[in-house]
Amino acid sequence: MNIDEQISLFDNNSDTAMYKHKLILEKIQNELINFGLTKSQARVFIYLGKYGSKTASAIAKALQLPRTETYHLVNSLQNMGLVVAELSHPTQYTAMEMNNAISTLVKQEQERIDVLANKEASLSEMWNEIPFFAVETDESKSEKMQLLHGAGPITNKIKEMVNSSTDDFRIYGSVSDLLRLYHSDVFDWICESPANLQMIVSPLINTPEFLSEMHSGKIRAIPSNSDNKCFIVNDRKEVLIFMRNATHPTRQVFAWWSDSETLVDMMNSLFELSWDKGESLY
Numbered sequence: 001m002n003i004d005e006q007i008s009l010f011d012n013n014s015d016t017a018m019y020k021h022k023l024i025l026e027k028i029q030n031e032l033i034n035f036g037l038t039k040s041q042a043r044v045f046i047y048l049g050k051y052g053s054k055t056a057s058a059i060a061k062a063l064q065l066p067r068t069e070t071y072h073l074v075n076s077l078q079n080m081g082l083v084v085a086e087l088s089h090p091t092q093y094t095a096m097e098m099n100n101a102i103s104t105l106v107k108q109e110q111e112r113i114d115v116l117a118n119k120e121a122s123l124s125e126m127w128n129e130i131p132f133f134a135v136e137t138d139e140s141k142s143e144k145m146q147l148l149h150g151a152g153p154i155t156n157k158i159k160e161m162v163n164s165s166t167d168d169f170r171i172y173g174s175v176s177d178l179l180r181l182y183h184s185d186v187f188d189w190i191c192e193s194p195a196n197l198q199m200i201v202s203p204l205i206n207t208p209e210f211l212s213e214m215h216s217g218k219i220r221a222i223p224s225n226s227d228n229k230c231f232i233v234n235d236r237k238e239v240l241i242f243m244r245n246a247t248h249p250t251r252q253v254f255a256w257w258s259d260s261e262t263l264v265d266m267m268n269s270l271f272e273l274s275w276d277k278g279e280s281l282y
Contacts, residue, residue, distance in 0.1 A: 028046060029042045029046060035109070036105065040069070041076060044063065044074060044083075047059060047063060048093055048094060048095035055090045056070045056090070056091070056093065059073075059074065074093045077093075080104070083096070084096070145256065145260065147255075148240075148257060149253075149254050151180075151253055155184045161240065162193050162234075163193065164234070165194070165234050167235045167236070168195065168233075168236070169190055169195040169197050169234055169235075170197075171198070172199075172202070172230060172231050172270075172274065173199075173201070173230035174201070174202065174230065177242070179210070182210050195235075197218050198218055198219075199214075199220075200219075201219060201220070202222035202229075203222065203223065204222070219281050220275055220280060220281070221280075222274060222278050230242040231267055231271075233267050236265070238258070238259045238264060239259075240255055240256070241267065242254070
C-alpha cells in the first residue's frame with residue numbers, strides 16, 4: 001500500500017469508500033484523547049495499529065508530521081507502554097493490541113489516582129497547620145457560582161448537593177439525563193439521605209425499567225412536545241443547570257451551579273409549575 005492510500009484513511013472525502021472508516025477512527029481518536037493521549041499521539045498509535053510496524057520516517061511521511069516531532073511522539077508512546085521498538089535498522093515501531101493498550105492506560109490512571117489519594121491525609125494535615133487569616137465581617141453572604149465541565153466534576157457536585165440535602169431534592173430532565181444519573185449512583189445516594197426526591201421526566205414516550213421501579217408519587221411526566229432541559233434544585237438553596245446535557249449532540253456535559261437566591265427561586269418555581277402540569281407515570 002503506498003503512502004497516498006495510507007493518508008486517505010485519515011483524510012478522505014465523504015464521497016469515498018473509506019469515509020465510514022474515517023468516522024470510526026475519529027471516534028477512536030477522541031476516546032484515546034480522553035485516556036490522556038494528545039491528538040498526534042492518538043494518530044500515530046492508530047496508524048501503527050492499522051498499518052503495522054513502521055519506521056519513524058514512514059510515520060512522518062504518512063501523517064505529514066515533522067520528523068523530529070515524530071521521534072518525540074513514538075518515544076512518548078513507548079514510555080506509556082503503548083508502542084514497542086524493534087531491534088532493526090532503521091528502527092521499526094509497533095503498536096500494542098487495542099485491548100492491551102487500554103488496559104495499560106487504565107492501570108496507569110488508577111496508579112496515579114492511588115498516589116493522589118494517599119496524599120489526601122498529609123495535605124489536609126499540613127493545610128490545617130496554617131491559621132486562617134481572613135477577617136470576618138458583617139457583610140451579607142455573597143452568592144456563588146461554579147462552572148463544571150465533564151461528567152466527573154458534575155457527578156461530584158451532585159454528590160455534595162445530595163449529602164447536604166435535608167428537605168427536597170428535585171430533578172428535571174429527559175430519560176437520557178435520568179439514566180445517566182442512575183448509572184452514576186445518584187439515586188442510591190438520595191435513598192440514603194433524608195431528602196424527599198421529586199422527578200419530572202420530559203419528554204417521556206416509553207418508561208424505562210429503572211423508572212418503573214421507583215415510587216410513582218416521586219415522578220411525573222411532561223408531554224413529548226416540551227423542550228429538553230435538565231436541572232436540579234436542592235432544598236431551595238442551590239441549583240445545578242445542565243447547559244449541555246445527555247440530549248446535546250456533543251458527548252461532553254457542561255453544567256452551571258449557583259446558590260443565587262433569585263436563580264434558585266426561579267428554577268424551583270419552574271419545577272413546581274411543571275409538577276402541577278405533569279402526569280403520573282402509572
